[in-house]
Amino acid sequence: MNCKKVKELLMTDYVDGELRPDIRSKIKEHLAGCSDCRTLEEALQRKAVEPFRNAQKVQAPDIVWEGIKDAIAVPERAPVFIIRRPAFSLAAVAALIFLTIIFARPFFISHGPVTEYVQEQAEFFAYLDTGANGFVNGEDEGIGTAIEEYFL
Numbered sequence: 001m002n003c004k005k006v007k008e009l010l011m012t013d014y015v016d017g018e019l020r021p022d023i024r025s026k027i028k029e030h031l032a033g034c035s036d037c038r039t040l041e042e043a044l045q046r047k048a049v050e051p052f053r054n055a056q057k058v059q060a061p062d063i064v065w066e067g068i069k070d071a072i073a074v075p076e077r078a079p080v081f082i083i084r085r086p087a088f089s090l091a092a093v094a095a096l097i098f099l100t101i102i103f104a105r106p107f108f109i110s111h112g113p114v115t116e117y118v119q120e121q122a123e124f125f126a127y128l129d130t131g132a133n134g135f136v137n138g139e140d141e142g143i144g145t146a147i148e149e150y151f152l
């Protein structure tokens with residue numbers, strides 16, 4: 001822990017006794033080896049802690065607390081997501097759609113197994129539609145199997 005961080009903690013949580021034990025022990029280790037920080041710690045104890053150690057606790061009047069509450073009360077906030085520039089938002093959405101199409105295109109164009117299967121099926125139906133096989137137009141007697149004779 002460097003001197004800057006130690007001094008920052010000395011002036012805040014350390015003198016208030018609010019530090020976690022592990023951080024407090026790191027500061028004590030630093031103070032053992034650093035006279036500059038130790039001088040600051042002693043001055044803080046002498047001027048900021050000791051004078052108030054036996055001070056009488058005073059209860060603030062209610063009107064003071066009301067003033068504090070009013071001062072720190074946070075007004076209700078508007079929704080966080082506000083579209084201040086609709087044209088800019090529209091352009092951003094259009095750009096996002098355009099980029100999605102550009103980058104997703106190779107996935108749809110690629111000849112994966114599904115695409116090949118669909119293409120085979122389309123070619124098969126196109127072949128049936130031409131009547132080249134004789135199944136559709138009935139001009140051919142087929143291949144003459146028993147099943148074919150039964151159904152046709």
Ligand SMILES: [Zn+2]
Nearest residue numbers: 003006034037
């Ligand atoms: Zn130091």
